[in-house]
Amino acid sequence: AQTVTQSQPEMSVQEAETVTLSCTYDTSESDYYLFWYKQPPSRQMILVIRQEAYKQQNATENRFSVNFQKAAKSFSLKISDSQLGDAAMYFCAYRSFQGGSEKLVFGKGMKLTVNP
Amino acid sequence: DAGVIQSPRHEVTEMGQEVTLRCKPISGHNSLFWYRQTMMRGLELLIYFNNNVPIDDSGMPEDRFSAKMPNASFSTLKIQPSEPRDSAVYFCASSPRLAGGPDTQYFGPGTRLTVL
Numbered sequence: 511a512q513t514v515t516q517s518q519p520e521m522s523v524q525e526a527e528t529v530t531l532s533c534t535y536d537t538s539e540s541d542y543y544l545f546w547y548k549q550p551p552s553r554q555m556i557l558v559i560r561q562e563a564y565k566q567q568n569a570t571e572n573r574f575s576v577n578f579q580k581a582a583k584s585f586s587l588k589i590s591d592s593q594l595g596d597a598a599m600y601f602c603a604y605r606s607f608q609g610g611s612e613k614l615v616f617g618k619g620m621k622l623t624v625n626p
Numbered sequence: 627d628a629g630v631i632q633s634p635r636h637e638v639t640e641m642g643q644e645v646t647l648r649c650k651p652i653s654g655h656n657s658l659f660w661y662r663q664t665m666m667r668g669l670e671l672l673i674y675f676n677n678n679v680p681i682d683d684s685g686m687p688e689d690r691f692s693a694k695m696p697n698a699s700f701s702t703l704k705i706q707p708s709e710p711r712d713s714a715v716y717f718c719a720s721s722p723r724l725a726g727g728p729d730t731q732y733f734g735p736g737t738r739l740t741v742l
Contacts, residue, residue, distance in 0.1 A: 555733035
């Protein structure tokens with residue numbers, strides 16, 4: 511079974527600085543999808559960014575970008591120019607491509623604090 | 627677009643009572659997911675439906691839990707009888723099930739369930 515590990519339970523960053531959140535996963539599959547979700551205090555789960563494993567190019571969405579290292583099974587999220595609104599729990603998630611399964615497997619999450 | 631709608635947002639009940647959580651997916655989405663979030667276990671998939679048919683219910687903890695999707699715009703998660711260990715935030719999510727796509731899941735705001 512696939513597993514997702516977020517080894518850092520908490521991180522903090524100064525406003526306007528850059529922070530990198532780490533995520534590793536374990537799978538025997540060659541094709542899959544990876545996601546980062548954000549959960550602010552409102553509890554709403556919000557998609558931040560997604561990456562298809564067959565794409566070599568790292569995904570970017572405005573201030574958010576990923577460093578996808580397929581061989582190392584690593585999927586880190588970089589937040590540039592951090593803003594107070596970025597403070598939230600961040601979850602890394604894996605989705606299998608094969609077998610038609612749509613199941614998302616989530617990491618335990620990481621709490622990001624943004625200091626003014 | 628109204629997004630995924632869940633009701634109630636908060637539910638407090640006593641042990642032994644029946645609890646029904648409701649979800650309206652995004653119009654046009656044909657996959658629906660129920661997740662449970664607790665501090666101890668994180669986010670877990672309970673069950674998901676595709677075209678109103680249950681596809682994977684391996685995450686349903688026990689027979690006290692049941693889920694239905696009578697039509698494309700409505701699903702329920704029922705717990706009968708409820709127990710204190712069922713206290714958690716329950717999320718509903720939906721996805722469009724695009725052919726060949728990453729099928730991003732869009733989450734509702736969650737229902738915080740407290741069983742006394």
